[in-house]
């Protein structure tokens with residue numbers, strides 16, 4: 544599904560990674576690990592097509608994402624540190640917005656989804672007034688709405704409690720079983736939950 548070919552990235556005259564190559568197939572999950580500043584977010588942003596590598600190229604379904612970006616973007620769900628949630632709007636309004644973006648009908652589904660994510664009673668208050676973990680849960684609703692094949696997630700477990708982590712892991716499994724792929728950064732140990740977990744460790748290059 545995804546192929547990273549000889550990708551190099553330099554920031555502030557420091558080479559973060561050089562000639563990096565790997566691939567990810569349908570049903571696979573890959574965890575990118577490494578110390579703060581190693582370049583994990585930079586790599587995810589390059590793979591998502593938000594930044595250009597200094598060298599190398601990314602392919603999705605064997606097509607260069609640079610040449611076929613719209614096709615790639617239609618199959619990509621990216622959730623970064625900045626989660627894309629509008630804090631002024633309520634959780635319900637945010638979900639309605641995403642449903643509209645995905646061309647879905649807005650009905651009771653939005654409340655059901657928020658209930659599934661443990662946000663009962665908090666649907667109609669501005670998201671900025673929720674706790675960090677609750678805000679993260681609102682952001683992650685997109686994983687329940689979207690049928691993009693590739694999920695790129697930058698530290699999706701941040702601020703989640705144990706129940707939230709379990710909920711998210713269950714959703715990951717469902718996505719993988721349905722032929723999706725996941726690329727993520729996390730400091731969470733996922734080895735016991737995903738038998739086929741692929742890992743990539745980025746070292747801090749001085």
Ligand SMILES: Nc1ncnc2c1ncn2[C@@H]1O[C@H](COP(=O)(O)OP(=O)(O)OP(=O)(O)O)[C@@H](O)[C@H]1O
Pocket residue numbers: 554555559577578579580581582583584585586
């Ligand atoms: N837009 C930018 N301009 C200049 N330098 C940048 C930019 N983005 C990132 N960097 C630098 O690149 C390096 C890697 O940053 P990056 O955010 O990719 O690391 P990370 O591994 O995700 O770190 P963390 O675990 O702290 O999130 C850092 O030293 C950072 O200062």
